[in-house]
Amino acid sequence: xxxxxxxxxxxMEMSHxxxxxxxILAEAEADLRELMAIPSGYRVLFMxxxxxxxxxxxxMNLIGRTGRADYVVTGTWSEKxxxxxxxxxxxxxxxxxxxxxxxxxxxxxxxxxxPQAAYVHICSNETIGGVEFHWTPDTGDVPLVADMSSNIxxxxxxxxxxxxxxxxxxxxxxxxxxxxVIVREDLLGHALPITPAAFNYQVQAQNDSMYNTPPxxxxxxxxxxxxxxxSLGGLATMEEHNRAKARLLYDFxxxxxxxxxxVAPADRSLMNVPxxxxxxxxxxxxxxxxxxxxxxxxxxHRIVGGMRASIYNAMPIxxxxxxxxxxxxxxxxxx
Amino acid sequence: xxxxxxxxxxxMEMSHxxxxxxxILAEAEADLRELMAIPSGYRVLFMxxxxxxxxxxxxMNLIGRTGRADYVVTGTWSEKxxxxxxxxxxxxxxxxxxxxxxxxxxxxxxxxxxPQAAYVHICSNETIGGVEFHWTPDTGDVPLVADMSSNIxxxxxxxxxxxxxxxxxxxxxxxxxxxxVIVREDLLGHALPITPAAFNYQVQAQNDSMYNTPPxxxxxxxxxxxxxxxSLGGLATMEEHNRAKARLLYDFxxxxxxxxxxVAPADRSLMNVPxxxxxxxxxxxxxxxxxxxxxxxxxxHRIVGGMRASIYNAMPIxxxxxxxxxxxxxxxxxx
Numbered sequence: 001x002x003x004x005x006x007x008x009x010x011x012m013e014m015s016h017x018x019x020x021x022x023x024i025l026a027e028a029e030a031d032l033r034e035l036m037a038i039p040s041g042y043r044v045l046f047m048x049x050x051x052x053x054x055x056x057x058x059x060m061n062l063i064g065r066t067g068r069a070d071y072v073v074t075g076t077w078s079e080k081x082x083x084x085x086x087x088x089x090x091x092x093x094x095x096x097x098x099x100x101x102x103x104x105x106x107x108x109x110x111x112x113x114x115p116q117a118a119y120v121h122i123c124s125n126e127t128i129g130g131v132e133f134h135w136t137p138d139t140g141d142v143p144l145v146a147d148m149s150s151n152i153x154x155x156x157x158x159x160x161x162x163x164x165x166x167x168x169x170x171x172x173x174x175x176x177x178x179x180x181v182i183v184r185e186d187l188l189g190h191a192l193p194i195t196p197a198a199f200n201y202q203v204q205a206q207n208d209s210m211y212n213t214p215p216x217x218x219x220x221x222x223x224x225x226x227x228x229x230x231s232l233g234g235l236a237t238m239e240e241h242n243r244a245k246a247r248l249l250y251d252f253x254x255x256x257x258x259x260x261x262x263v264a265p266a267d268r269s270l271m272n273v274p275x276x277x278x279x280x281x282x283x284x285x286x287x288x289x290x291x292x293x294x295x296x297x298x299x300x301h302r303i304v305g306g307m308r309a310s311i312y313n314a315m316p317i318x319x320x321x322x323x324x325x326x327x328x329x330x331x332x333x334x335x
Numbered sequence: 336x337x338x339x340x341x342x343x344x345x346x347m348e349m350s351h352x353x354x355x356x357x358x359i360l361a362e363a364e365a366d367l368r369e370l371m372a373i374p375s376g377y378r379v380l381f382m383x384x385x386x387x388x389x390x391x392x393x394x395m396n397l398i399g400r401t402g403r404a405d406y407v408v409t410g411t412w413s414e415k416x417x418x419x420x421x422x423x424x425x426x427x428x429x430x431x432x433x434x435x436x437x438x439x440x441x442x443x444x445x446x447x448x449x450p451q452a453a454y455v456h457i458c459s460n461e462t463i464g465g466v467e468f469h470w471t472p473d474t475g476d477v478p479l480v481a482d483m484s485s486n487i488x489x490x491x492x493x494x495x496x497x498x499x500x501x502x503x504x505x506x507x508x509x510x511x512x513x514x515x516v517i518v519r520e521d522l523l524g525h526a527l528p529i530t531p532a533a534f535n536y537q538v539q540a541q542n543d544s545m546y547n548t549p550p551x552x553x554x555x556x557x558x559x560x561x562x563x564x565x566s567l568g569g570l571a572t573m574e575e576h577n578r579a580k581a582r583l584l585y586d587f588x589x590x591x592x593x594x595x596x597x598v599a600p601a602d603r604s605l606m607n608v609p610x611x612x613x614x615x616x617x618x619x620x621x622x623x624x625x626x627x628x629x630x631x632x633x634x635x636h637r638i639v640g641g642m643r644a645s646i647y648n649a650m651p652i653x654x655x656x657x658x659x660x661x662x663x664x665x666x667x668x669x670x
Contacts, residue, residue, distance in 0.1 A: 018631075018632070048383040049383050049384060050533065050548050051547075052532065052548075053531060053547060055532070056531030057531065060531075088529065168548060175550075176351065176549065176551050176552070177383065177513070177551070177552065178512070194422050194423065196390070196391030198385065199388070199391075212387035212388060213387075213505055215553065216505075216510065216512070217511070217512065217552065218512055218552065297353070
């Protein structure tokens with residue numbers, strides 16, 4: 001891979017305009033289109049900056065049509081998105097789960113949507129609070145924009161219900177450094193003049209994601225992940241797999257008097273399962289024991305405390321079984 | 336590397352906040368600081384978006400101090416930078432090589448600098464026209480900003496003469512997808528309100544380049560390149576190596592009556608050597624012959640036509656010798 005003085009080419013040193021990389025990019029896009037059943041009339045862009053970059057890039061590109069946008073706040077990530085969007089237009093929080101400590105998705109009937117909004121923004125899965133949209137909100141003629149960074153490719157979705165979907169790759173698609181944007185063509189062309197050309201969807205669409213040098217190696221790896229998911233049976237299989245994993249863990253937590261998950265059952269995330277020990281003074285002992293069993297990164301985000309199990313596509317059911325076995329054992333010893 | 340169902344960790348799946356990746360990032364920064372002798376008082380940021388992204392990110396972050404900036408235009412890249420900067424403030428072209436078809440760097444004595452400019456921007460090496468700054472312009476109290484994407488790490492420079500240096504990684508530092516920004520601390524904190532948080536230098540400096548998930552694998556590879564360059568002897572050795580390669584090629588071109596390079600000798604790039612056949616009708620035969628010898632990507636940029644040899648750090652002198660041998664042979668057959 002470093003072949004400094006060699007003459008062979010690895011993906012990493014290919015010209016991004018050469019036929020080899022152009023083929024890799026086209027194949028990655030075709031595989032993603034097939035996996036997600038992306039309809040014609042949508043463009044697939046491979047960009048840089050991650051979902052946090054998109055917090056600015058989305059309004060820069062879309063808010064200009066009417067100058068206003070609605071945000072549904074269901075946790076840390078969507079709150080951050082709404083806050084950043086305020087730099088580019090009038091942002092309204094159409095619904096928020098804050099009053100309920102973000103333990104549930106506000107029902108659609110409570111949303112106060114502005115028919116003049118350029119778009120409605122949601123985060124389809126909040127990794128910290130562990131709430132996930134298991135339904136697609138109807139926003140009428142106003143395009144729905146979703147940050148799917150943490151649950152894209154975890155189950156089939158109906159892309160035609162969305163105006164724009166964006167996702168940083170690093171949860172379910174591959175390495176960090178590439179951001180996938182799926183955008184309905186009629187939403188292109190409304191970018192604010194201050195939009196950097198490299199982050200202008202229309203410019204990137206016209207240049208097949210090559211207006212600037214794309215993150216070639218990250219795209220190559222994401223392409224391999226798309227092929228792998230296809231070979232496993234596609235998104236229906238991923239959903240089955242992810243539901244089985246989540247059920248195992250939630251069923252145990254609900255039956256336990258020692259551990260608890262406080263998210264409304266209908267809104268529980270299949271990807272991120274936060275849980276607390278009833279006796280927080282045992283947290284350290286719990287984490288130490290987990291580490292001894294090779295289970296790392298179980299500590300919850302500092303905002304919510306407690307524990308969190310992230311069970312993305314790549315986590316095998318055996319990993320969840322091992323976690324549940326440890327939870328049971330720890331409860332028996334300390335409960 | 337794909338280890339989908341495994342439990343081991345590769346760099347690509349590490350948490351960017353875990354001690355393993357934090358160590359990789361810190362070591363990459365330390366090695367780059369050592370290689371370039373970056374003084375204290377400068378921050379090193381690893382960002383996304385490439386140099387084309389920086390065309391907007393630089394003015395967003397720096398122009399706000401006075402609302403004005405000077406640009407020195409020496410070819411395609413600096414022209415593009417100046418054009419994009421106009422979205423964020425008053426941009427003045429302080430000097431341009433356009434009248435001379437960008438075959439020379441305008442001498443410092445001809446620059447009309449604005450003492451109230453927030454910065455002066457140059458591109459230290461133009462890859463298409465093949466002109467390079469072999470001197471560091473004195474801009475007085477106005478910070479000098481340089482796009483060094485195509486010649487960073489090719490020779491020692493005095494970082495203290497610059498306010499800000501930026502470079503996409505893909506020429507001399509590693510894979511595309513990571514951008515290095517070296518910025519003097521006093522220039523932080525003047526970002527326009529419309530600056531995306533992910534591209535705000537101060538936000539990234541305060542968060543050690545981790546405000547959003549950094550392109551971890553690209554940083555890891557860049558770090559390996561830094562170690563490799565150190566092991567070869569550092570930038571003084573790279574300069575010697577690069578000068579020897581360039582001399583070989585320019586000496587041949589200057590002695591030829593069949594090929595020509597039209598760049599002013601004092602401003603010729605050590606990285607990119609454009610050249611023309613006197614008889615352009617032989618271009619195709621020349622490229623075909625080159626391809627048969629395994630020499631690809633010799634076609635010049637469509638803007639200038641002709642041929643171009645890119646001889647970045649990674650090109651061995653043997654590669655240049657092979658090219659010169661082919662040039663000599665082709666001239667003998669067709670000259």
